[in-house]
Amino acid sequence: MPFGLLKPLVDRAGRYSWIWPSTFLRQAVPRSRCISVLTVLRFMAGYWSRRRPRFLAGAAISFGATCFDLALPWASATLVDAIASERDQNTVWSAWLMFVLMFVGFTLTRNVAHRIWIPVAARNMEELTNEAFDRVQRFPAAWYSTAFTGGSVRQIGRAMWGYDDVTDALTVHVGPAIVVLVGLSGMLLMRSPLAGGVAILSVVLFTIVNLVVTARYVRPANLISTDLDSIVSGKIADAITANASVKSFAAERRELARLEEDTARWRESIERTWSRFVDLGLLQNLILLLMQAGVTGLMVRAWINGSATPGDVTFAMTAFILMSGYLRNLGDSVRGLQKGIDDAADAANFASERTETPGSHPGLMVRRGKVQFDHVCFAYGDDRDPILSGFDLIIEPGTTVAITGESGSGKSTLIRLLHRLYEPQQGRILIDGQDIAGVSLASLRSAIAIAPQEPVLFHRTIRENIAYGRPDASLDEVQRVARLACAEALIDRLPGGYDCLVGERGTTLSGGERQRVALARALLVDAPILVLDEATSALDRDTEEKILRNLANRSTGATTLVIAHRPAPIAAAGRVVRVIQGRALEA
Ligand SMILES: Nc1ncnc2c1ncn2[C@@H]1O[C@H](COP(=O)(O)OP(=O)(O)OP(=O)(O)O)[C@@H](O)[C@H]1O
CATH class of the missing domain: 1.20.1560.10 (ABC transporter type 1, transmembrane domain)
Structure with missing residues (x-):
C-alpha cells in the first residue's frame, strides 16, 4: 500500500x-x-x-x-x-x-x-x-x-x-x-x-x-x-x-x-x-x-x-x-x-467522536416529580472557575420554586445539568430518587419541558413549532396551549394564522412573541417537570401576569422551576431560592 x-x-x-x-x-x-x-x-x-x-x-x-x-x-x-x-x-x-x-x-x-x-x-x-x-x-x-x-x-x-x-x-x-x-x-x-x-x-x-x-x-x-x-x-x-x-x-x-x-x-x-x-x-x-x-x-x-x-x-x-x-x-x-x-x-x-448517548440506560420512571440536587459541583472546564460548589436543593413534587440570583450565578446552568447537557464533576441529581446519570437521555428530556429565555424556533409553521414535542397533537390541543401562553391573538393576526412560517430561528416574530410560542410548545408536552427559564422576561407586565395566572389555574401537578429576576414570577411561586456563590440559599 x-x-x-x-x-x-x-x-x-x-x-x-x-x-x-x-x-x-x-x-x-x-x-x-x-x-x-x-x-x-x-x-x-x-x-x-x-x-x-x-x-x-x-x-x-x-x-x-x-x-x-x-x-x-x-x-x-x-x-x-x-x-x-x-x-x-x-x-x-x-x-x-x-x-x-x-x-x-x-x-x-x-x-x-x-x-x-x-x-x-x-x-x-x-x-x-x-x-x-x-x-x-x-x-x-x-x-x-x-x-x-x-x-x-x-x-x-x-x-x-x-x-x-x-x-x-x-x-x-x-x-x-x-x-x-x-x-x-x-x-x-x-x-x-x-x-x-x-x-x-x-x-x-x-x-x-x-x-x-x-x-x-x-x-x-x-x-x-x-x-x-x-x-x-x-x-x-x-x-x-x-x-x-x-x-x-x-x-x-x-x-x-x-x-x-x-x-x-x-x-x-x-x-x-x-x-x-x-x-x-x-x-x-x-x-x-x-x-x-x-x-x-x-x-x-x-x-x-x-x-x-x-x-x-x-x-x-x-x-x-x-x-x-x-x-x-x-x-x-x-x-x-x-x-x-x-x-x-x-x-x-x-464517527469516532463521543456522542451524548454512549451505552443504553433504563428509562426514567417519573411517579411524582421530586427533584433533588445533591451536593452538585460543576465548572465548564478544568481551566474555568466552578459555577456550582456543593449545591443542595430538594424540590417537592407538584410545587413551584422560583430560583433567583445574580446574573451569571449559575441558574441556567442548573437547568443544563438537569437536562444533562453537561455532567456535574461531583454530586448527583435525582428525580424521584433515580440518579439522572443512569437513565436514558430521551426519557429524561421528555420528562422535563423547558421554556427558555431566548427560544430558537424552526423555519416552519407556528403550528409545527408549537407541536414540536408532540407532532401528532390536534389543532384544538395546539390552540389550547396557545391560549394558556397568551399567544392566540398574536397568531390570529399573522398571515395564515397557525400556518404562518416564522423565518429562520423565528426572526419574523418579536422576542416576546417567540417566548409565548416557545412557552406553548413546552406546555403542550404536559411533562411532569416544567422549567420556565426567564420564559416571560420579554413580555409586558400585564401579559406576564395573565400567563402566570393561567399557569397557576392549570392543575397538572407538574413540579415547576421558575428562573426569574422579575418580581411577578417570583411572587407567584410558593418558595424562593437564591443561588449565591454556587450554593442554594432559601430566601
Ligand atoms: N457553555 C459555556 N461554557 C463556558 N462558560 C459558560 C457556558 N455557559 C455559561 N457559562 C458561564 O457560566 C456562568 C453561569 O451561567 P448561567 O447561564 O448559568 O448564568 P445565569 O445565572 O442563568 O445568568 P443570567 O441570569 O444572566 O441568565 C456564567 O459566568 C457564564 O459565563
Whole structure:
C-alpha cells in the first residue's frame, strides 16, 4: 500500500497519521486533521461493504473493461503487422475487426460497470450524509459551544463528495491503472527487454514521485486550504446569523474586513496548494517524456537493427499513449483520492467522536416529580472557575420554586445539568430518587419541558413549532396551549394564522412573541417537570401576569422551576431560592 511508505505519527487520541514531520511543510497541520488515511479508508470501506454483491459485481466488470484496454496495443500491432507483411485481405480485415471489437468491448463493459455503481454510490452518499448529520446532532452541548455552524454544515457536505472522489479514484481509476500499467509493461518486456525495462522504470519512478510529493508537499498545503475553507464558511454563517446585531451597529464594513482577513489567508493558502499541484504536474510530464522517448526510441532502434517488426513499434507507441493516459489519470486520481480522503476525514472524525448517548440506560420512571440536587459541583472546564460548589436543593413534587440570583450565578446552568447537557464533576441529581446519570437521555428530556429565555424556533409553521414535542397533537390541543401562553391573538393576526412560517430561528416574530410560542410548545408536552427559564422576561407586565395566572389555574401537578429576576414570577411561586456563590440559599 503506497501509504506504507510514510512514517506514521501518533496523535493525542493514539491514532496514526501519515503526515511526515514537517520538513517540506513549514505550516502546522491542524491537530483535528491528524486522522490517519487508514482510518478514513476503513470508514469508507464500511459503506462499500453495505452493498457488497453489487459493489463487487461492478468491480469485476470494470476489471473486464480494463482487460479490453490492455489488449488494444496487441490488436493494433497485429493489424499493422498484417498490413506490413502484405497478408491476404481476409487476415487484414479480421485483424481490423479485432482492433475495433476491443474498443467496443471496453466501452460496453465500462458502461455496464458504471450503471451498476450509480445506485450504490448515490445510496452510500445519502446514508453518509444522514449519518454524519445524525451524529453531529447528538454531540454534547460542549461541542456546540465551540463549533462553527457554517463550518460544520460544510464539513458534512464535503464529506459526501469526499466519499465519491475516493470511491471513484480507487475503483474506476487507480485499480484499472495498476492492471494496465503492470500488464503493458510485462507485454513490452516480452517484445523488447530494454523498452520494457524503461517502461517499468518510468512507471515506478512516476508512482514514487507522485506518492511522495503528494504526501509530503501537496497534502499538507491542501489540508490547510481545506481547513481555511471551513473557517471562511463558518465566519460567513456566524455573521449572517447575527445580522441583526451587525445592522444595529452599522458594522457591515467591519464584518467584511474580518472576513477579508480570512479569505486573504485562504487565497494565499489555495495559491500555494494549486502551485504545488502544478509543480507535481510538471514533474509527472518530465517522467512521461523520459518514457515516451525511451520506449519508442528503443523500439525504432530495434526495427532498424531488424529485431523488431513495424507491429512492435506500433505496440510501443499505442502502449505509451495508453500508459501515459493511465499514469496521468493516476496522478489526478491520487490527487482526487488525497482530496477525497481529506474531505471525508471530518465525517470519519465525527464517527469516532463521543456522542451524548454512549451505552443504553433504563428509562426514567417519573411517579411524582421530586427533584433533588445533591451536593452538585460543576465548572465548564478544568481551566474555568466552578459555577456550582456543593449545591443542595430538594424540590417537592407538584410545587413551584422560583430560583433567583445574580446574573451569571449559575441558574441556567442548573437547568443544563438537569437536562444533562453537561455532567456535574461531583454530586448527583435525582428525580424521584433515580440518579439522572443512569437513565436514558430521551426519557429524561421528555420528562422535563423547558421554556427558555431566548427560544430558537424552526423555519416552519407556528403550528409545527408549537407541536414540536408532540407532532401528532390536534389543532384544538395546539390552540389550547396557545391560549394558556397568551399567544392566540398574536397568531390570529399573522398571515395564515397557525400556518404562518416564522423565518429562520423565528426572526419574523418579536422576542416576546417567540417566548409565548416557545412557552406553548413546552406546555403542550404536559411533562411532569416544567422549567420556565426567564420564559416571560420579554413580555409586558400585564401579559406576564395573565400567563402566570393561567399557569397557576392549570392543575397538572407538574413540579415547576421558575428562573426569574422579575418580581411577578417570583411572587407567584410558593418558595424562593437564591443561588449565591454556587450554593442554594432559601430566601
Ligand atoms: N457553555 C459555556 N461554557 C463556558 N462558560 C459558560 C457556558 N455557559 C455559561 N457559562 C458561564 O457560566 C456562568 C453561569 O451561567 P448561567 O447561564 O448559568 O448564568 P445565569 O445565572 O442563568 O445568568 P443570567 O441570569 O444572566 O441568565 C456564567 O459566568 C457564564 O459565563
